[in-house]
Amino acid sequence: MSQDTVPQEDEVTVAVMGPTGSGKTSFINIVSGSNLRVGKSLQSCTSTVQVAPPFQLGDRWVTLIDTPGFDDTTRSDTEILTQIAAFLAAAYESGKKLAGVVYMHRISDVRMGGISTRNFKMFRQLCGESTLRNVVIVTNMWGEVLHEVGEAREAELAGDGRFFKAVLDKGARMLRHYNNAASATAILHYLIGNQPRALRIQRELVDQGKDILQTAAGGELNRELNAQIERHRQEMVKLQHDLQEAIREKDEETKKELEIETGKLQAEMIRVQNDSRKLASEYTQQRVELEKRMTQVAEAAKKEAEIAEENHRRQIEELLEAFQQTSSSAESEREKIRRQLTELQQQYEEVQSRRKGGRGILGNLAWILDAILNF
Structure with a gap:
């Protein structure tokens, strides 16, 4: 049966989100048989939205969307948010809702640090509360820890209000991925029967006509950028004080080191300030x-x-x-x-089926967005 004859309600779309290096692309490749680029180093490979070719799971055709994390090594959080938001808004306007969202988390992480916490905070703002029943938090990389260690971390993540407890209490599920097709398929089977729902960012941008700065995700990112600017200002005050001390004491070596640090901090402050200013204009x-x-x-x-x-x-x-x-x-x-x-x-x-199945609305959106970002 070709995909051309599959009814619209049998086409399922699932987004995969999470920090850089959490295994999003590998998960998609394993379950879909795709060949999306997987990062093997400290540098991120998924710096743009990618869409895997649709594949059949039972009587459903499933399309998986691979998204970059908010700790990308090549793009700022502002660029990541605007490209995810632009893609999701355009998909929603084209009639595409998500049957589910997978959030990947490494069980191998000793603790849920600042980067993971920030990623999950942005994830919650993108999704909103009403879609949490369509959310699965997937712990992976179980092969890198002792089983009892992984279980203890899993229990802490599920039971601690600082981590995943709040979303689990509101209907989200936590499942395990063992880096094989069986566990990945089981996760998708849990999601594909769900009633597709619009994410908060989609409703805000499309239904409510909000500017991206007025959305929950945009507001959260803007607050973080402002807090970062304030931290940099405080660091600059301290550096300037230390520099003046080095000048008074004629400590040339320390003076040079502090001047280098001051230059780096000034450049970082300018970058963050620019990110804050261009959030709305970049999305538009x-x-x-x-x-x-x-x-x-x-x-x-x-x-x-x-x-x-x-x-x-x-x-x-x-x-x-x-x-x-x-x-x-x-x-x-x-x-x-x-x-x-x-x-x-x-x-x-066959040509018609490949043309539709190989790219489709979501595939075209991802391809076009990638071309715009790398123009």
């Missing part, structure tokens, strides 16, 4: 570009479909004409033409 720019490219892609796809259909029609007509001109006594020739007609129809259906 990406949405405009996304809509422009989507129009271009739709027009190109329409033209491509028209050309393919015309070529298909012409080839069919030529074969039918050859069939009619072949005498009934030449049965072997007529049978050959019948096979050619059947093969031509199958080839055409």
